[in-house]
Amino acid sequence: xxxxxxxxxxxxxxxxxxxxxxxxxxxxxxxxxxxxxxxxxxxxxxxxxxxxxxxxxxxxxxxxxxxxxxxxxxxxxxxxxxxxxxxxxxxxxxxxxxxxxxxxxxxxxxxxx
Amino acid sequence: xxxxxxxxxxxxxxxxxxxxxxxxxxxxxxxxxxxxxxxxxxxxxxxxxxxxxxxxxxxxxxxxxxxxxxxxxxxxxxxxxxxxxxxxxxxxxxxxxxxxxxxxxxxxxxxxx
Numbered sequence: 001x002x003x004x005x006x007x008x009x010x011x012x013x014x015x016x017x018x019x020x021x022x023x024x025x026x027x028x029x030x031x032x033x034x035x036x037x038x039x040x041x042x043x044x045x046x047x048x049x050x051x052x053x054x055x056x057x058x059x060x061x062x063x064x065x066x067x068x069x070x071x072x073x074x075x076x077x078x079x080x081x082x083x084x085x086x087x088x089x090x091x092x093x094x095x096x097x098x099x100x101x102x103x104x105x106x107x108x109x110x111x112x113x
Numbered sequence: 114x115x116x117x118x119x120x121x122x123x124x125x126x127x128x129x130x131x132x133x134x135x136x137x138x139x140x141x142x143x144x145x146x147x148x149x150x151x152x153x154x155x156x157x158x159x160x161x162x163x164x165x166x167x168x169x170x171x172x173x174x175x176x177x178x179x180x181x182x183x184x185x186x187x188x189x190x191x192x193x194x195x196x197x198x199x200x201x202x203x204x205x206x207x208x209x210x211x212x213x214x215x216x217x218x219x220x221x222x223x224x225x226x
Contacts, residue, residue: 043217
């Protein structure tokens with residue numbers, strides 16, 4: 001069975017500082033990994049994904065994520081946080097056999113001015 | 114117009130009532146999903162459908178049923194609502210290949226009294 005862990009319920013950073021939102025996964029076979037963001041009263045929006053290739057994946061709004069196979073991690077990063085990045089972030093892994101995704105519990109990112 | 118729409122956006126109902134949540138998409142995707150979101154529990158899959166004739170149970174399907182009326186429409190029903198079904202419900206779609214991300218509707222906030 002596949003699973004995703006987001007070990008931090010909450011991440012607080014100051015505007016302009018780098019941010020990291022952590023994600024680790026467990027899946028049989030090749031991992032297909034995704035990050036989504038949810039703003040208040042909105043549905044989830046896709047940020048970026050890792051399918052294959054370069055371990056550093058770039059996505060929307062200046063976000064990037066680093067895939068580390070040995071550590072089974074897929075941490076979300078941004079070099080300089082903005083107040084507008086404050087939101088709920090979800091990591092997800094897709095099971096290539098069944099085609100459905102498993103989501104982490106989410107991490108609330110708060111960026112303070 | 115939004116690619117994935119959900120109706121109603123908010124609903125308050127009483128225990129024992131039957132309720133239907135509807136989802137429509139204009140993305141032309143074959144795959145559709147229903148999730149519920151509870152604070153601290155992330156997104157949990159209720160049902161998913163890979164095409165009109167293919168419907169599958171997710172991890173929390175008890176107490177729910179679905180209907181895939183057309184490629185573009187996927188409805189979720191609560192036959193006899195109970196208070197612990199109070200949650201935020203999301204519909205999502207994705208393209209056929211498992212490397213593709215999901216697109217989410219804006220959500221339906223359901224309260225069962």
